[in-house]
Amino acid sequence: xxxxxxxxxxxxxxxxxxxxxxxxxxxxxxxxxxxxxxxxxxxxxxxxxxxxxxxxxxxxxxxxxxxxxxxxxxxxxxxxxxxxxxxxxxxxxxxxxxxxxxxxxxxxxxxxxxxxxxxxxxxxxxxxxxxxxxxxxxxxxxxxxxxxxxxxxxxxxxxxxxxxxxxxxxxxxxxxxxxxxxxxxxxxxxxxxxxxxxxxxxxxxxxxxxxxxxxxxxx
Numbered sequence: 504x505x506x507x508x509x510x511x512x513x514x515x516x517x518x519x520x521x522x523x524x525x526x527x528x529x530x531x532x533x534x535x536x537x538x539x540x541x542x543x544x545x546x547x548x549x550x551x552x553x554x555x556x557x558x559x560x561x562x563x564x565x566x567x568x569x570x571x572x573x574x575x576x577x578x579x580x581x582x583x584x585x586x587x588x589x590x591x592x593x594x595x596x597x598x599x600x601x602x603x604x605x606x607x608x609x610x611x612x613x614x615x616x617x618x619x620x621x622x623x624x625x626x627x628x629x630x631x632x633x634x635x636x637x638x639x640x641x642x643x644x645x646x647x648x649x650x651x652x653x654x655x656x657x658x659x660x661x662x663x664x665x666x667x668x669x670x671x672x673x674x675x676x677x678x679x680x681x682x683x684x685x686x687x688x689x690x691x692x693x694x695x696x697x698x699x700x701x702x703x704x705x706x707x708x709x710x711x712x713x714x715x716x717x718x719x720x721x722x
Contacts, residue, residue, distance in 0.1 A: 505530065507564060509555030509585050510576030511601075512538050518573070519548050530564060556581040558588055568594035579607045586616045650711065651679075652704045654718055656696060661720040668692035675707035676714050 505528045508515045512535065519529045519542070529548040532555040533539055539552045553560035555574065566572070572589045574582035579602050586598035599618040602608050611619045656663060662670050667678060667690045681688040682701040688694065696702075706714050 504528070504569070504571060505567065506571045507532065507566070507573065509572070509574045510534075510578075510581065514601075515575055516542065516546075518575075519546055523547060532560065532564070554581075556585040556588070558592065561585075561588055561593065566593040566595060568596055570595060572598040574598065574600045576601075577603055579603055579611075583607075583611055583614065583616065586611075587614060590615065650706050650708055652702075652706055652711070652714065654702045654704055654714075656698060656700045656702065656718075658698065659720055660696070660698075660718060662696050662718055663698055665696055666692065667694045667696070670696070670717065672704075672717055673706075673710040673713045675710045677705050679703050679705050 506518075506522045507530045508518055509532045511518075512533070515531055515533065519531055522529050523546065529546070530551060531539070531542055531546070531548050532551045532553060533542075534552070534554050536552060539550045542548065543550045551560070551563060553563070555561065555576070566589060572586070572595045574585040576582055576585075582600045582602070586595075586600045589595040589598045597618050598616060599620065600611055600616050602611060602619055602621050603623075605621040605623045608619050608621055608624075670678075672678070678690050680703040681690050681694070681696075682703070683697065683699070702718065704714060704718070
């Protein structure tokens with residue numbers, strides 16, 4: 504597979520090393536002459552100096568619809584233009600864009616760029632996982648649609664003694680099961696949360712912080 508990395512420097516370098524080690528063909532496109540010269544010395548990749556958001560530069564790459572096209576510049580607008588050009592002009596099936604401002608993610612998706620990566624969101628999730636790792640385990644790999652969280656109730660949990668129906672969880676989350684004394688309890692509205700309960704919570708990743716705050720009293 505040919506992998507085309509547009510912009511970025513350190514991240515492009517490390518991604519290129521990773522893909523090259525797996526036997527892929529890699530092309531790096533970057534405006535920085537010094538960076539291009541350095542990459543040409545360090546990597547067995549095709550290096551193209553130029554602005555990857557410009558059509559005349561992309562024409563040099565002989566893109567095929569099966570190529571993996573990744574836009575990594577620090578400018579979201581350039582990443583959007585590059586991905587739209589790759590998709591609409593060259594037929595790239597699923598270009599990947601990095602968004603530096605997570606608020607722009609919805610804009611990319613509305614414009615038809617479905618594979619959008621936000622480093623800020625990824626770091627945020629990682630920090631939340633780290634903050635709550637003593638009491639929380641995500642039972643599914645990271646997903647944009649749903650997480651299954653395993654949350655242990657401690658003496659600090661503000662919902663101890665509360666009935667399920669009285670717990671103000673976000674609408675996009677639900678307590679699916681409770682593990683209590685090695686038994687599985689299917690919760691009802693009047694089920695009361697006890698010390699030591701392990702809650703299995705289905706949640707949209709977008710409301711996880713609210714779920715943590717409600718169940719653990721922490722943000």
